[in-house]
Amino acid sequence: MDTQQTRQGVGFALGAYFIWGIAPAYFKLV
Structure with missing residues (x-):
């Protein structure tokens, strides 16, 4: 698995x- 793609996927999930x-x-609040 590509590290860059995995990191992007994890970042997207966290976001x-x-x-x-x-x-x-x-x-x-609104």
Whole structure:
């Protein structure tokens, strides 16, 4: 497996998880 592709996939997963964790709290504040 390509290290660059794996790192990009992990980063994307963490980013999506972070966004889905922040979005609900943000909309509750608004």
